[in-house]
Amino acid sequence: TGIVGIIGAMDAEIARFLEEMQQVETREIQGIHYHKGELSGVPVVVCKSGVGKVNAAVCTQLLIDRYRVESVIFTGVAGALHSDLDIGDLVISTECQQHDMDASPLGFPKGTIPFQETSVFPADPGLIEWAKKAGESIEGVKVLTGKVLSGDQFISDVEKVKQLREEFNGACVEMEGAAVAHVCHLSGVPYVVIRSMSDRADQTAQVNFLEFTELAAERSCLMVRHLLQQK
């Protein structure tokens, strides 16, 4: 089997993997540290992209070009949009979209990329099923599947939450997933995004993010570890 690329945006989101990886070989490419090794017997490359869509896109393209990964899993934290989601709960992406893409003055619907046939990037059905099974083995945590929205904005406003839910039907919002999805789509590489909720993207988001990122990042890691164990 091929190599699985695992990306997180921040240190907390990949720390657990680095602790557990065997026979790690680290290479720095364009400022990103790529850690090649094994997790649960699966060959992986784990890396920290940094925050935002451009960082995530560069990181993903390098994983594809330099490591020929067979699939990409993004793990990390997000702000909840769906009302059923509590802090710590998990979302498995069915698809991703860039909510901050807006050429509406030219007549293009918000969130759609002009002159491009796809703006909503579907996650890989096999990886989604795997993730769902992995989710069933984690007790006391709700796992939803739904659309992950990404933009270069930290959302902390209820009106914006309402808009993202109503306009794009987003389950959660973060800052990288749709960039990873877009890059994977262009190269035909299967991907899935797994996110645990650190906050509700409302006026309490800053405080919650600081308090719950560690817990949420760990939950998301746990989910990915369970997924790899089933592979």
Ligand code: ADE
């Ligand atoms: N990641 C975690 N919480 C977030 C939020 N509220 N907005 C954007 N990205 C996030």
